[in-house]
Amino acid sequence: MAMENPAMIRAEGVEATEFQDLASQFHVQGVPQTVINSGAGMVVGAVPEQNLMAAIQRALTN
Amino acid sequence: MDKLLDDQIVEQIGEAFAELKEPVQILLFGSHKNCEYCAEVRQLLEEVSATHDKVGVTVYDLQADKELAAQYLVDKAPTILIAAKDGAQISNLGVQFAGIPSGHEFSTLINDVMMVSSRDSGLSAEVREFLKSLNQPLLLQVFVTPT
Numbered sequence: 330m331a332m333e334n335p336a337m338i339r340a341e342g343v344e345a346t347e348f349q350d351l352a353s354q355f356h357v358q359g360v361p362q363t364v365i366n367s368g369a370g371m372v373v374g375a376v377p378e379q380n381l382m383a384a385i386q387r388a389l390t391n
Numbered sequence: 392m393d394k395l396l397d398d399q400i401v402e403q404i405g406e407a408f409a410e411l412k413e414p415v416q417i418l419l420f421g422s423h424k425n426c427e428y429c430a431e432v433r434q435l436l437e438e439v440s441a442t443h444d445k446v447g448v449t450v451y452d453l454q455a456d457k458e459l460a461a462q463y464l465v466d467k468a469p470t471i472l473i474a475a476k477d478g479a480q481i482s483n484l485g486v487q488f489a490g491i492p493s494g495h496e497f498s499t500l501i502n503d504v505m506m507v508s509s510r511d512s513g514l515s516a517e518v519r520e521f522l523k524s525l526n527q528p529l530l531l532q533v534f535v536t537p538t
Contacts, residue, residue, distance in 0.1 A: 330531060332485070332510075332512045333512055334522045334523050337529055338485050338528075339487065339528075339529070339531070340485055340531045341487045341530070342533050343489045344490020344492075344536070345535060346536055346537070347490040348490060351532075351534075352534055355534070357534045360536045361535050362533070363534075364534065365531060366529060366530050367530065367532075378514055378515060379515075382517075382518050382521055382522075
C-alpha cells in the first residue's frame with residue numbers, strides 16, 4: 330500500500346516480541362494485527378485489501 | 392559467525408530472485424546500543440544481498456546517522472527499509488520492517504524485495520486509486536511474530 334503513495338504512506342512490519350512496549354501500547358493480543366495511525370484504527374488478523382481500505386477510511390474520518 | 396542461510400535456502404532465494412526486475416536497495420538502521428539482534432540482522436541482509444547483484448544493502452547507525460534516520464522517519468533499531476534503486480537514486484517507498492525478520496517473516500522480507508523490484512504493489516485498481524488520493528499521512532503498523 331505504501332508503494333502507491335510513499336509521500337503519505339508508511340507500512341511497517343513490527344516484530345512484536347522485540348518491540349513489546351509498542352505492542353502493549355496498542356494492546357496487541359494476537360498477530361497479525363494492524364494498527365492504523367498509532368491507534369486511530371485497528372484490524373485484527375489477515376484481511377482482504379478491501380477490508381483494510383475500509384478500516385483506513387474509518388480511521389481517517391474519526 | 393557461521394552463515395545464517397543454509398545452501399537450500401540460498402538456492403530457494405536464487406530461484407525467487409531470478410524473477411527480479413529493477414534494482415532494490417535495502418537500508419538497515421542498526422544501533423551500537425541496546426540492539427540485541429542488530430549483528431544478526433546485518434549478517435542476514437548481507438547474505439541475502441550476496442545472492443543477487445540487483446539487491447544491495449547499506450548499513451547505517453540510528454545514532455551516528457541520525458539526520459538520515461530522521462529523514463526516513465526511522466526511530467528504532469533494527470529497522471530495515473526496502474527501497475527502490477534507479478541508477479544512483481534511492482527512493483524510499485515506505486516499505487519497512489522493525490526487528491529481525493526470521494521464521495515466517497523471512498519470507499515476507501523476500502516477498503517485499505520481489506514486490507519493490509517489480510515496482511508493482513499488485514493491489515486492485517480501486518484500492519490503488521484510494522491510496523493515491525490520500526493527502527494526509529498514514530502509518531500502517533503490522534505487528535507480527537516470527538513463528
